[in-house]
Amino acid sequence: MRIIVIGGGVGGLALAQGLRRAGVGEVAVYERDASAKGRMQGYRLRVSPDGERALREVLPKPLQDLVVASSNYRREGALAAYDEKLEPLWAPSFTDPRGDSPDKIDAVDRATLRRILLAGLDDVVHFGRRFTRFEQRGERVVAHFEDGATDEGDLLIAADGANSQVRAQLRPADAAVDMGVRGILARTPRAKAIEAGLPELLQDRFIYVIGGDGQHLGLMPMVFREDPQQASARLWPGLRFEPTADYYMSVFSVHKEQLGVPDEEFFAMTGEELRELALKRTAAWHPDLRGIFAHADAEEVYPVGLRTTVPVVPWETGRIVPLGDAVHTMPPTGGVGANTAMRDAAVLARELTRVERGEATLAEAVTVYQTEMVGYATEAVQMSLKIAKWSLQVDLAEGQTPSHVSSV
Template identity: 70%
Template sequence: MNTPRDRARPLRIIVIGGGVGGLSLAQGLRRAGVDDVVVYERDDSPRGRMQGYRLRISPEGERALRECLPHRAQDLLTATSNVRHEQGLAAYDERLTPQWAPEFDDSRGDAPDKVDAVDRVTLRRILLAGLDGVVRFGERFTHFERAGGKVVAHFAGGGSDTGDVLVAADGANSQVRAQSRPAYRALDLGVRAILSRTPRAGAIEAGLPEVLRDRFVNVTGSNGLRLALMPMVFRTPPRKAAERLWPGLEFDETEDYYMSVFSVHRDVLRLPDSAFFAMTGEELRDLVLERTTDWHPDLRGVFAHAEAAETYPLALRVTTPVEPWEPGDVIPLGDAAHTMPPTGGVGANTALRDAASLCRALASVTRGERSLPDAVAEYQREMVKYATEATEMSLKIAKWSMRKIDLTEGNLPRT
């Protein structure tokens, strides 16, 4: 009778995309003893493009990170996470008149080691720690093919790699998905956003009221504009935390800041996408100031101190319905499978859940406990369920905060 050891199947796993989901998967696989994994990232370096700023970490996302990361990285994650002074979300109009806001439960309560939010650049550096030789930067995936029972990934410049599994962790514009499921696309919600970062000290100096300083704030203007303001106050500055917990691991100098997301429907914006997405950071900051001339001066002071070099345009998109891919050797993860608007703060958390779940599935295959198709099918059944719930929640919050959007069932874009 065959034992699991007899049925064990070594796997070479190729991950396309070195974002939060792809790197978490690589960390989890290595922690599970699956060493033959490689991550291909199109950027030339970890700072090759705007990765976003502050990330909310949900209870599910924190569990997934702790499942994937080695203990030393977990300690560093906790040490550099956001200091949470207030609970919940505060909602106002543009004159700072309090409004109704939804409430969110958090099963972690006030746990001292709770990871409530993280700086995305810091998180990515933690996720890269210990993956020397695993992550290969400057490799742009072009297409895959199957040969001899294997999957072959091809890259610009003529390089290729052959493995047993190809994971599509390459985001909302996934090139793997474009080949595997060309009709399955993330669709435009019509909302345009401006992401920016403002040093916390500058915002406070500009007159940000004390009640807004240490909590998630949503401001909805009567002219169809919306501002989300989120603090990132490090428990310990990343460099100082690394000196204590991981000597030799390098971090950039950083300071506490606010992440702001200024959003408006394109019909209200009244700018063609060609002009909007061509704007510089300074032009985008000036656009926000011009569109908020009648807002409370304490809010406008925050905009004036936004860093132009850290200000970017964004289109909000969604994948609906979330559907599984054919079970096999090409597997979706994160935005490649379920793009969702950032309004719910759960997109990255859903990718983290994917990483932990897929890690368990692939590790079970290497131990001979399940076949690859069965393990992938089970992973996708679970993923479709929680990703659908996350997408629906994000759309509901988008409807609440952006009243220009009609997100009723009959008006949702369909794939």
């Protein structure tokens, strides 16, 4: 088989790694970014038990070890919630079957993970290639790109995210739902935040602040077990990483009606303008929290809008197969979006391996994958929405669009 993957994010690269590890056919990944650095790819990424299993299934052992070595140094696992005056609030608790295993992958830096997922794929991943459309020619699929180039294969994987161009052509009526929440995503050097007065009880755990003013803040530490470049020198020599240091990922969220800024203006703001907006909106918050915004790296501050897919439905069984946000966009409140995409990659690689071995037809493999994917992705979306209802006061029932929510 020749398999064409549109999108070189976490899901698409995990699939390429899984197929390469299993020796399945030829794989080509096409990514619109000009390089591995590319656009903002997000910051700290929680790794769930399912996500860790998927990573270990698709990656060779040295890269598994590199993910562990460069992952978050786990200190305090429980979620803690406070109001804007730092008065404690009730927070849900979660069980983790991995316990305190020393090689547990609790969280990773997303850019670091992406670099690891690119390891050994120099001949597979093609940067600066913007997909425009596909056409089906019998049992073959032809992908067209903006530069006029084409590629032909047996299967085309839509791993191109929530704004999937593949989905737009194949299923134009599909749309994620805008949850009506706007966020400001920021990265603050850990040393600066602590120097600015971040209390010890907030320094090494996942913190959620629920303001009485309708504003919210998620704060998550990323403390590297080992510098990624040093770890790579031991485990996968030659793999290069951007210089990095411990940091906090923060997400400031508010309903768009309360934000007081039109969407066209909000999404056009610079990082510095967004940082100032967050500071202005939280002027009455406890002073120990304000350093998170004041010392955020302006060039690493971005606007986000929360969206979700309700319900998750399979695509037609054929030569075009969905993976990740293209089929199951979900809010970040559950911390499982990327984990679900990695799980997609592991399951699909497993099923395509059966095809390669003559144990299943391509149609059978795609059907099994999509059936399994819809089941666990639906659970992930529902869990994310349940947490959003608690943390953001958003209530989005499956299949419904509340009056304050619009489709995008």
